[in-house]
Amino acid sequence: MKPDSVRLEAIARAHLKDPRDASHRMHRYEPPAEFAGFLQWFWIPVWSVPPGQEAPQKVLQYPNSLIVITEDYARFYGVVAGLSTTTLTGDGWAVGVACSPAAGFLISGRPMAGFSDRAVDVTEVLGDAGRSLTDRVRTAMAPDPTDPSAHARAIAAFGDALQPYLPVDDEGVLVNRLVAFVESRGDVTRVAQVCEEFGLTERTLQRLVHRRIGLTPKWLIQRRRLQEAADRLRTHGTSPADVAAALGYADQPHFSRDFSAVTGMTPGEFAALHARP
Numbered sequence: 001m002k003p004d005s006v007r008l009e010a011i012a013r014a015h016l017k018d019p020r021d022a023s024h025r026m027h028r029y030e031p032p033a034e035f036a037g038f039l040q041w042f043w044i045p046v047w048s049v050p051p052g053q054e055a056p057q058k059v060l061q062y063p064n065s066l067i068v069i070t071e072d073y074a075r076f077y078g079v080v081a082g083l084s085t086t087t088l089t090g091d092g093w094a095v096g097v098a099c100s101p102a103a104g105f106l107i108s109g110r111p112m113a114g115f116s117d118r119a120v121d122v123t124e125v126l127g128d129a130g131r132s133l134t135d136r137v138r139t140a141m142a143p144d145p146t147d148p149s150a151h152a153r154a155i156a157a158f159g160d161a162l163q164p165y166l167p168v169d170d171e172g173v174l175v176n177r178l179v180a181f182v183e184s185r186g187d188v189t190r191v192a193q194v195c196e197e198f199g200l201t202e203r204t205l206q207r208l209v210h211r212r213i214g215l216t217p218k219w220l221i222q223r224r225r226l227q228e229a230a231d232r233l234r235t236h237g238t239s240p241a242d243v244a245a246a247l248g249y250a251d252q253p254h255f256s257r258d259f260s261a262v263t264g265m266t267p268g269e270f271a272a273l274h275a276r277p
Helices: 008-014 103-108 122-126 128-141 148-165 170-184 191-198 202-212 217-235 240-246 252-263 267-275
Strands: 024-029 039-048 055-059 066-070 074-077 084-088 091-099 119-121
Touching (some): 008 217, 024 148, 074 122, 091 103, 103 202, 119 122, 122 128, 128 148, 170 202, 170 217, 202 217, 217 267, 240 252, 240 267
Antiparallel strands (some): 039 091, 055 084
């Protein structure tokens, strides 16, 4: 197990962290090699928020189901269509894993549309293995949640709980490839382009994404564009008009409406927040 340097930039692109927020330290790790195509990354935040204060963590979530264990809860999460917000308070930690687009269906045994915008106790999908996983993670993290050896033990517990769900099926391999295509191609702005690339009818594509991810192909494209927009506004000093043009929007008002509807901020407000010294 080693820190994940490959995906660090990609994960940060999705996390709309306030630049003034110093509430937590984030540890990220690659999954064991045997979970390639099934798990994408582990993240372990350890936080300390002063009494009476809150630290909201806002994320434009990737099309991944999640399993997250803390001192207080253990949950399986479907994909959040809008803005995912977790508010940190007090002192605490979490151990989370981002599953691949293929994995949620394999773990839950159900179409992922039933988990969209909601979470369930991990025992609902893992049964007794979920209870064992939760106990092992909490035992590992209790003495010192910043200790890399504690992280290794917690990640090993996830591996033992999830290994029975391997391997990834052929349809899962396809949906992983499809999502990777959309996320890596800034010129993909229409569902028809995805259909053409994979030789699928729009109806077949819709059913596949609905079953394995819980949302729509159009959402996949919009989410990647919004993540890229946030990244450009935050790190490149690019104007909202230039971002709209670079991402293929018909005009700036259309881009502003899409961005504001999901993030709760206009592109200009978001850029100004990250331009502060």
